[in-house]
Amino acid sequence: MRGRCCWDFLLIPEEVHSVRAVFENLQAGQFPSQHENCWVTRDGNRILIAWTNTAILDDRGSVEHIISTGIDITERRQVEEELRKSEERFRLLSVALRQRIAEIGRSETERKRAEEAYS
Secondary structure, three states, rough: OOOOHHHHEEEEEEHOOOOOHHHHHHHOOOOOEEEEEEEEOOOEEEEEEEEEEEEEOOOOEEEEEEEEEEEEHHHHHHHHHHHHHHHHHHHHHHHHHHHHHHHHHHHHHHHHHHHOOOO
16 A cells, blocks of 8 residues: 555545545644545445544654554444334334324223213
8 A cells, every 4th residue: 555545446436535635634733533434345345434543743743644543333334224223113113003002092982982872
């Protein structure tokens, strides 16, 4: 990778601009920072990386090195999305169940009134 920028071969095209902006902000002294972006693996798959970035300054206070550490959060995000979908299904079932219970309660009340009226 020496001499090459990560956006030349690891990033999906739609994220190149935002990653360059992160590096520009780091070089301008805006650190530490965090961001997420997709990388393309050797086999063409996409993985989501959560980045934490900082910089090392030289004696004059200028950015000498940028240090970024990334964690693959692809699976975690997939699990979070499945959990969100599951919670939404549960919420919808809960609403439907409460509505059905209310309908049964109204039907029972109506039945009792009819019995009393014809008794």
